[in-house]
Amino acid sequence: MILVWKLLRQHISVPQFAGFFLANLLGMLIVLLSLQFYCDVAPAFTQGDGFIKSEYLVVSKRISMVGAFNGRSSSFSQADIREIREQKFCKSVGAFTASQYEVSASMGVEGMGYMSTDMFFESVPDRFVDADTENWHFEPGDPVVPIILPRNYLAIYNFGFAQSRSLPKLSEGVVGMVDLNVRLRGGGREEMLKGRVVGFSNRLNTILVPEGFMDWSNRAFAPGADTAPTRLIVEVDNPTDDGIARFLQEKGYETEDDKLDAGRTTYFLKIVSGVVMSVGLLISVLSFYILMLSVYLLVQKNTAKLENLLLIGYSPWRVGLPYQVLTVGMNLLVFLLAVGFLVLLRGYYLDMLLLMFPQMEVEGIWPSCILGILLCLGVSVLNVYAIHAKVMAIWRHKG
């Protein structure tokens, strides 16, 4: 084998192969990097919310200047709800129920002073909330109310309030461990309860409590008050269905959800990544072309040697093997180097991303590794086949 290699390496053009190597490395790196970047960044926009599934949209009526002055109600009537329920895209509808009494919450942590604020609660039917039923449960008489807060609140506290008052920053875990003192007052009654934050949501801009708690508290503190909902939660088949957007537009409803924005951003990201990946693929294809040309040229220049080897009893596979090993080896090396560079470059942008989206979960580089392996494998199989075909052409004197 060593002798065969010694013979067949004649006429190998180092510049040609170096050219292929660099071009292929660049192409592969661009392809892998664009995929990896997409995989890394997309979740920052589309990250599912632990508590509200992505098929749920939160719908409210648009609050217009005119409406604000002429007192037109921004709440949904039963007829409105029925109409939405009858839409094709709608699987089910739930109403947001707001607390009809006074709520104030206070939090006292030793050494941090005492903070108190007026606030409100809202609830949606429990089937729309994707939390542990054990945590997300309230029976009249329970001393603790589970609460889901908007993640923004924590950000506002950490980056606005705590920063300016030199208070310690709180992580989600710490907040979950602190009990809030919740005071409910209305209808001539007053009661103190403990509140526990069981989670944070990106998609619900409200302070959410279990349905059971809301039913009980509204009955107890504001009997007979009007509870027409101002926001609805709608389960749909497919949130990207443009029929939904049309219907909402027509009725003057809006979704307070950033889902659509995120959808647009993801779409844009997809396009950009797709374009970049196509460029990478194009470079890869061209580099493959260079390699095939180089190998063909090499085989052409060594035709006499290959033919002699065949005539003294070497099989076509054995004669082609050195070139196959050479190209497959280069493909492998390119793949490994590309992954190495990918990890290096990813390190740079990941730091930046994590600064921008601290709650982002970082996944591994498997998607791009798998793509890289597939590319490498595909190209190698083509190389091996093309070289064998070329040797067979020499066998048949058509080389």
Add this chain to the structure above:
Amino acid sequence: MDKIELKNTLPEVFALRDDIQSDIWHREVAFERGHLYLVEAGSGTGKSSLCSYIIGYRDDYQGIICFDGKNIRSNKVKDWVELRKRSLSLLFQELRLFPELTAYENVAIKNNLTGFKKRRKIEEWFGALGIGDKMHEKVGRMSFGQQQRVAMIRALSQPFDFLLADEPVSHLDDENGKVMGEIMMEEARAQGAGVIVTSIGKHIALDYEKTFRL
């Protein structure tokens, strides 16, 4: 393999000629294992074509060529590879050596396929043929006569049932030709092989059992 038969075989380029006077073309001829044949030919009578057909390099002939009764047109690539490796050895007229390799490497590249001959035996042959000092010289720098001897050693470094020597001594003096003939026959006898020598005039003096005029 015991028998090579040619049945009405004729190179396609001769197909339109009507003056073919030959002991081989357009006849029934059989070469058998263990025998020594001489094929004498003038230029342009298809001597190299005959070798090319038998080694499976070309198939531009009419008629049938059979190995042990099997038409060689039905041979697959792997059949030919096996035949060239273990049954048929050809000393090419144009030698087909690799000028980039040394004389020894040229032999080794063949011998490595089967590991048939020990290095010592090969060195012995180099010595006997008077090129022992050229073993590690690049073949490209050797004279044609020297290359012819290297090619013969290579042809002997494999198991074979038939050895085709296409003008083996065209560039050798009588003394070297004689030594080469002895070595060739010694190896062929050891293997019980048939030998077909071609020549366009000058040929090794051997006890040919049958001579064909091509």
